[in-house]
Amino acid sequence: MPENLAIEKFVFKMLLRGIGVLLLMAALLYPLDWAIWRVRVASGGGMGSVAVDMTTVADLKGGKEFIFPHGTVHVACSKSIYPQEGHNPCWWVERHREDVVHY
Numbered sequence: 001m002p003e004n005l006a007i008e009k010f011v012f013k014m015l016l017r018g019i020g021v022l023l024l025m026a027a028l029l030y031p032l033d034w035a036i037w038r039v040r041v042a043s044g045g046g047m048g049s050v051a052v053d054m055t056t057v058a059d060l061k062g063g064k065e066f067i068f069p070h071g072t073v074h075v076a077c078s079k080s081i082y083p084q085e086g087h088n089p090c091w092w093v094e095r096h097r098e099d100v101v102h103y
Contacts, residue, residue, distance in 0.1 A: 029081065029082075030082055033080050033081045033082050033084075034080075034082075034084060036080070037078060037079070037080040037084050040079060045079065046078060046079055046080070046084075047076055047077070047078060047079065047087070048076070048077050048078070048079050048090040049074045049075065049076055049077065050074070050075055050077055050090060050093040050094055050097070051072050051073070051074055051075075051097070052072065052073055052074075052075045052093065052096075052097050052098070052099050053069075053071070053072055053073075053097060053098045053099065054069075054070035054071065054072075054073045054099050054101075055067060055068065055069050055070060055098070055099070055100045055101070056068040056070065056100075056101045056102075056103065057100055057101070057102050057103070058102075058103045059102065059103065075093055075099075077089060077090040077092075077093045078090065
């Protein structure tokens with residue numbers, strides 16, 4: 001029985017270390033991503049634009065919905081891994097080309 005407890009402690013310890021390493025890598029990657037993005041912005045290539053379909057949906061009585069299509073809108077995005085200056089990264093916007101707002 002004590003052997004199983006030792007193995008469980010070891011696995012738990014390694015799991016915590018792995019989570020810690022992942023969090024540390026993410027924390028160190030953000031400033032690096034920001035610095036590279038700022039250099040790209042300074043040279044004129046840090047921002048992009050993606051066409052997104054905008055739709056507003058209003059909930060009505062009886063579980064019905066009224067849909068207001070707004071058409072295609074070009075959304076500004078940052079060419080980076082993480083969101084920068086309030087803009088989502090282009091890789092994320094390209095994968096979410098439909099923007100639906102519910103009221």
